[in-house]
Amino acid sequence: MHGTGLLTPVLEVEDLRTVFLTDAGAVRAVDGVSFSVGPGEMLGIVGESGSGKSVTALSLMRLLEEPARIIGGSVRFQGQDVLAMTADQLRAWRGDRAAMVFQDPMTGLNPVVRILRQVTEHMISHGRQTPASARIRAVELLRRMGVAAPERAAASFPHEFSGGMRQRVMLAIGVANDPVLLIADEPTTALDVTIQAQILDLLRGLNQDFGTAIVLISHDLGVIGTVCRRVAVMYAGEIVEEAETAAVLTDPRHPYAWALVNAVPRLDSPAGARLVSIEGGPPNAIDPPPGCRFFARCPFRIARCEHDHPPLMEVAPGRRARCWVTADGQPLPPPPIAAAAAARTPAPEDRPLLEATGLVKHFPLPRSGVFGKPGTVHAVNGVDLRLRRGEALGIVGESGCGKSTLARLVTRLHAPTAGTLRFDGQDITRLSAAEMRPLRPRMGMVFQDPYASLNPRMTVGEALAEPLLAHGRVASRAAARDRVLDLMATVGLKPEWAARFPHEFSGGQRQRVSIARSLALEPDLVVADEPVSALDVNVQAQVLNLMLDLRERLGLSYLFIAHDLAVVRAFCDRVSVMYLGRFVEEGPALDVFAQPLHPYTVALTSAVPEPGRERVVLGGEPPSTLVLPTGCAFRGRCPVARAACEAPPPLAEVAPGRRVACHFPGSFRP
Amino acid sequence: MPRYIATRLLSALAMALLASLVVFLISALVPGDPVLAQMGDIAASNPATVLEWRAKWGLDLPLWERYGIFLRGLAQGDLGISIATRRPVLDDIVQYAPATVELATIAFVLAIGVGIPLGIAAAVWRDTWVDSLARVVSLLGVSAPTFWLAFIMLAIFYGWLGWAPGPGRMDPIAFPPEGPTGLFLLDAALARDWEAWWDAATHLVLPAIVLAAATIGLITRTTRAAMLDSLGQDYVRVARAKGLRARVIVLRHALPNALVPVVTLGGLAYANLLAGAVMTETVFSWPGLGRYTFRSAAALDFPAIMGITLLVSAAYLLVNLLVDLSYAALDPRVRR
Amino acid sequence: MPIARPRWRRRLQRYGPAWAGTAIVVTWLLIALFAPWIVPYPPDAQDIVNRLAPPSATHWLGTDVLGRDVFSRLLYGARLSLTAGFTVVLVGAAIGVTIGIVAAWSRGVVDEALMRFTDLVLCFPPIILALAIAAALGIGTTNTILAMLVVWWPKFARLARALALVQRSQEYVEAATVLGLAPIRILGRHILPNTLGPLAVLVTLDLGNAILTFAGLSFLGLGVVPPTPEWGSMVAEGRELVEQWWVAAFPGLAILTVVVGFNFLGDGLRDWLDPKTRLR
DSSP states (O other): OOOOTTSOOSEEEEEEEEEEEETTEEEEEEEEEEEEEOTTOEEEEEOOTTSSHHHHHHHHHTOOOTTEEEEEEEEEETTEEGGGOOHHHHHHHBTTTEEEEOSOHHHHSOTTSOHHHHHHHHHHHTTSSOHHHHHHHHHHHHHHTTOSSHHHHHTSOGGGSOHHHHHHHHHHHHHTTOOSEEEEESTTTTSOHHHHHHHHHHHHHHHHHHOOEEEEEESOHHHHHHHOSEEEEEETTEEEEEEEHHHHHHSOOSHHHHHHHHHSOOTTSOTTOOOOOOOSOOOOSSSOOSSOTTGGGOTTOOGGGGTOOOOOEEEETTEEEOOSSSTTSOOOOOOOOOOOOOOOOOOOOSSOSEEEEEEEEEEEOOOSSTTOOOOEEEEEEEEEEEEOTTOEEEEEOOTTSSHHHHHHHHTTSSOOSEEEEEETTEEOTTOOHHHHGGGGGGEEEEOSOTTTSSOTTSOHHHHHHHHHHHTTOSSSHHHHHHHHHHHHHHTTOOGGGGGOOGGGSOHHHHHHHHHHHHHTTOOSEEEEESTTTTSOHHHHHHHHHHHHHHHHHHTOEEEEEESOHHHHHHHOSEEEEEETTEEEEEEEHHHHHHSOOSHHHHHHHHHSOOTTOOOOOOOSOOOOSSSOOSSSTTTTTOTTOOGGGGSOOOOEEEETTEEEOOSSTTOOOO | OHHHHHHHHHHHHHHHHHHHHHHHHHHHHOSSOHHHHHHHHHHHTOHHHHHHHHHHTTTTSOHHHHHHHHHHHHHTTOOOBOTTTOSBHHHHHHHHHHHHHHHHHHHHHHHHHHHHHHHHHHHHTTTSHHHHHHHHHHHHHHHSOHHHHHHHHIIIIIIISOOSOOSSSSOTTSOOOOOSSOOHHHHHHHTTOHHHHHHHHHHHHHHHHHHHHHHHHHHHHHHHHHHHHHHTSHHHHHHHHTTOOHHHIIIIIIHHHHHHHHHHHHHHHHHHHHHHHHHHHHHTTOOSHHHHHHHHHHTTOHHHHHHHHHHHHHHHHHHHHHHHHHHHHHOTTTOO | OOOSSOHHHHHHHHHHHHHHHHHHHHHHHHHHHHHHHHOSSOTTOOOGGGTTOOSOSSSTTOBOTTOOBHHHHHHHHHHHHHHHHHHHHHHHHHHHHHHHHHHHHHOHHHHHHHHHHHHHHHTSOHHHHHHHHHHHHOSSHHHHHHHHHHHHHHHHHHHHHHHHHHHHTSHHHHHHHHTTOOHHHIIIIIIHHHHHHHHHHHHHHHHHHHHHHHHHHHHTTOSSOTTSOOHHHHHHHHTTOSTTTHHHHHHHHHHHHHHHHHHHHHHHHHHHHOHHHHOO
């Protein structure tokens, strides 16, 4: 434990208020936030998008841009008033004593400046190093951050690196001048789970080795739980709970924190448990309600909450919450335990709804000039898949593993390079677009990005009516309207919203529209490509619960593609783990995640940021899809790879219903 | 990188060949008959004379053969004989080119020197008077007809105020500097004839401003937009979080990224200056390619027009090639 | 609550130019439409006694070499300039967009061939190529417009192709495909409506360009046959008359205002279509 006690805190924030000036009025993004960070302490700030957590971070560094403005409160850094600093003082302080790492490593590095200069320039400009010594330190830092071949990397440009490598460079930039405080704003959100684990490890290491105080901002309480002892939960511009992270995770004292904790599916939650979701959205930020800001959505509200705005009160030793219900020190009740899940065993049929054999998809790359050799992206490299009627099959894997391509293959948005594909017994591998069209109504699809998957120029009503009219499913426009209202009711949208355009909806509502559209033609199969990964956890819970309901009510079959293991586990009967265009393991979802057999699955499950998980941090990154490795595709990163792995392992059945593509299944354990 | 250059070079060559075909086809296939236009009504009424003319100019051969002859001539620098001046077109071009090159180069330097700093300033001090000034300048620059602007400048600064010298490259009674390049400023400087240098320089001011006006407008606009985009990028925020000076952030982080579109435009702008010289030179009686083009067009002097078109397209292709190559220097992502 | 700037000022800054542009363009359109009824003198009426008269109460903008009323000729000139501008841009856009969308939709060899052809035309400086073609076709409005069309369509082809390619890969187009909608419906209901905005911006901004180019070619003596009132040729007629500045100055000013108007309108349209600037 790093001492706080008598030492001056590194950072003291008192009643910080930041607004966005808009035509409609001042949006209170940060509204009276107070906290402090001791030397070498790690504090997490968690909240959904729009809760004010990132604006808080930018306010601390005074990096806000028009039309945002700090209108009150104080920020003290080692006793010095940050808000009173002159421009010169501020510049001397930023990047020197206090540093910041941002969310998106792909855009945070200047594409036309060599890495070396980006790491060294502020060491030199702050007078910490000479150009020569800065160069040496830069290479050392890159090595410390786990950048392979740091000398060569320093001389390169950012585009030559993956997102994970770039985030390592960003961290090197952040700690270059040995700052006392590092603010990391969603540093791992854009990264895959195994890379995320590597970066979080680095952050912990920096804190231990250099005693750097870290403020980690994330939407993911699990991420914070693996790194930070203490957490502040933000909602609608306010801190609503502040306590030890472990305490919040097991016994949240603010209903919003309670909802946040219980909305997230976990790998170790009981099978078939429903996720807790709270309806509604955050309150108006221009003119917030007079009482508790969570009142309208709170499942535990009492009369007092409506008009009496609760202060942040000490509810137990060392923990504070902004809630009248728990003010007396009482814990909140645990979420209702779901009735034992209805046994979801689909009728074993001899004819699967969807069957793929040896499915392959290669994309030719355009030649790089007249003399260039045309490259090939090996997206999908031989996938066998059987989806039975009424079943939900999950496909998990990291970005670039080919799972989205697979979704587009089975819906025949892409034509397979090789292999066969059968839908309900009919071979659809080589059907033309016109021949596919009569089959289309039987397969729906839900896309990842709720913003991009709806035509911005069609109202929701038009978007839902279009397939009905195009396929002649309704006799008249009036009938179409009735059916549209039906569909909207099915997914929990209000009928009067039919005349609205997509941009008038929130992300979660749009995803409901997208689901409604996929159901319009009453399909047998719904292919969902990362349907919840762009959504906040609470909205994610709402959408997942909706999809589960629909599945039971309509008897749908799902092919569910996701990178989030816990989401797949909560939703699917069976799961296939994909790596470099192949399945490396498949089986019943509960078994696969409880007892993974392939080393990659083991690494994936252990990298899930849940507290108390035995962690194995997988080194390296997935190889390029341009040149496939020989033998087992995973052996380059595999901790237990041996000579035998030079031969490609078949996907073999090792136990009833469980198949693994590994010569030594189960030999690697955390 | 060498592969990138080779690819660009090859495609530029292919384009040049195709361009020569287009030029040839225009001159060969258009309905306006250059022979008739040149011969005058009386001679054209005699079929025998017409045939004789056609044979003389090789117009009776099949199309592909004529293209072959055209290409062969081209390879030897033969652009044909101007109907109006009765001299080889290439000789005419060589005679008139220096005046235009001098004018266009000065205008280009002016456009870059004003447009880029103004665009940067407008983006950095967005929504201030600097920005407003930049907007007005760029709007007027792109909206004012060049030929009209030339007239107005001449009327005000020469006719009314008398501050500037009249049309032409030099005072009519002065002797142009003798020199190898035909660029008066350079030749005068080489000959250390400072009186002539000053004379030539003052004559250049108005036409250079007029010719540069539209390009200043375009470059200011593009630089401003590109800088605004670049200043809004994450890497600029990272640079601010590093505690770098504003000057360093703007000039070393934002500007290099903003330069790519500006260079694209700047290259095209230089080629367009050569073309825009047609209007400016006509009003300023500037003895350059522009006025030659104008006179050739007025006289329907086909070999001359085609020669100029070909030459300017070649310059266009060359500039495009240079622009492509400079991408590689500016943006490491292009290098392969 | 502190507020950055008064609301009306931000509004004016954001929408002022667009409204000014609309006003200018509409005024000129009305003038072009009703020119025969509002001009004080017939545009060709010569008054040799009164030649090169300076602006006065009887001749607001003076008279030219032949004693024709500059104001009347200027109003008449709007007809030709606007007609030429609209014709070139609308027909050019129609040709270009068709080629661009066909290229984007067909991909492969057709796409490659069409785009190489477009590049080929783009490798000529537009004014020079138009000049060459116009000279080849002969003096006259129709021929000049034809020559301009030859060099005008490629930018629309490029933009339309780029836009269509972007739309094609949008998820909502994939969604429409998965729903089994016919390609023609996807093109008409999904792709085209979403490409119209940027195209409309380019068309508007380009109208000013086309008017400038047409006037330039007329100035060089190609656009119109002499007595026809046209702005570019009016400037050409007065270009030597530095003392009688009104002959050339006012037609040029007319061109300037029209082009400024279309620029304002185009910029306003772009801001209005851009959701990023429309928010806030």
